[in-house]
Amino acid sequence: MAATYHVSPKVRLARSVLRPLFRLIFYVISQVKITGKENVPSHGAYLVAVNHVSLFEAPFICAFWPKALEALGAAEIWERPGQSALARLYGGIPVHRGQYDRHLIETSLAVLRSGYPLALAPEGERSHTPGMQRAQVGIAYLMEKARVPVVPVGIVGSTEDFLDRALRGERPAIEMHIGLPLRFPLIEARGKARREILQHNADTVMMQIASMLPPDYRGYYSEYVNDQRKTHQ
Numbered sequence: 001m002a003a004t005y006h007v008s009p010k011v012r013l014a015r016s017v018l019r020p021l022f023r024l025i026f027y028v029i030s031q032v033k034i035t036g037k038e039n040v041p042s043h044g045a046y047l048v049a050v051n052h053v054s055l056f057e058a059p060f061i062c063a064f065w066p067k068a069l070e071a072l073g074a075a076e077i078w079e080r081p082g083q084s085a086l087a088r089l090y091g092g093i094p095v096h097r098g099q100y101d102r103h104l105i106e107t108s109l110a111v112l113r114s115g116y117p118l119a120l121a122p123e124g125e126r127s128h129t130p131g132m133q134r135a136q137v138g139i140a141y142l143m144e145k146a147r148v149p150v151v152p153v154g155i156v157g158s159t160e161d162f163l164d165r166a167l168r169g170e171r172p173a174i175e176m177h178i179g180l181p182l183r184f185p186l187i188e189a190r191g192k193a194r195r196e197i198l199q200h201n202a203d204t205v206m207m208q209i210a211s212m213l214p215p216d217y218r219g220y221y222s223e224y225v226n227d228q229r230k231t232h233q
Contacts, residue, residue, distance in 0.1 A: 003109075003110040003113075004113070005110040005114040006114070007068075007070075007091060008091070011090070014089040015090060015091070018062075018063075018086070023064060030171055031171055031172070031173040032175075033173065033174075033175040034177075034178070035175075035177050035178065039178045039181065040065070041151070045111075045114070045146065045148045047112070047119075047139060047149070048069060048117060048119040048120070049119075049150050049206075050121055050154075050155055051123070052126050053129070053155070053217075054159060055083070056158040056174070057155045059086075060155065060158060061119060061155070061176060067117065069117050070116045071092050072093050072108070072119070072120040072121075073094060077092070093108070093111075109145055112148050122135035122202055122206060127219065128160060129159075130219070131216065131217065131220070135203055135206045136202065137195065151178060152209045153178050153209065154175075154209045155174070156175040156177070156217060162174065177213075179211075180208075184204075206221055207221050
């Protein structure tokens with residue numbers, strides 16, 4: 001029998017406090033802009049893929065998403081005072097970067113098969129600068145195994161200096177752009193061909209995110225967006 005995933009009453013209570021609290025904080029210290037909320041599926045499981053510049057995307061997207069998200073985060077967060085407490089209260093799922101983690105894969109699939117939306121950063125790590133890095137295949141693997149769509153999300157303004165600027169009273173802009181859900185056909189290929197298709201699917205998700213971002217955020221996917229725009233001119 002497939003594993004099931006449950007959100008504990010304690011975590012639900014914590015989220016009912018943390019989500020509005022962080023929305024308030026973001027509204028006070030920054031200029032919030034959100035587009036594409038109509039693209040969020042009204043029910044069922046799905047993945048949320050977001051570009052990952054800094055630590056600020058996770059609290060931003062978890063606070064403002066229409067419903068509470070399950071979220072993957074770097075395991076190092078669970079070792080840092082303050083960040084660790086918030087991650088545990090919210091019920092985040094730690095990721096040991098650079099390692100094959102069968103338990104993480106099984107937990108992620110259990111989340112999706114139990115009907116919950118799951119947020120993750122396909123790049124696998126923070127870029128620290130706005131330019132996107134190439135996606136890992138993990139997101140495409142989860143889509144394939146769970147047969148769920150992915151909602152691409154582009155975050156602008158979550159740079160490393162976001163909090164410093166906010167504390168100086170600048171009220172920096174931070175934006176969330178939500179794209180249309182994507183689905184991919186079932187992969188029949190095996191071996192190297194299968195991995196190439198998974199990478200192509202992961203890249204396609206990132207290309208959709210890149211298309212919602214300004215040029216200096218597109219990084220690895222800059223040429224794709226430029227080529228697409230030339231094609232449509």
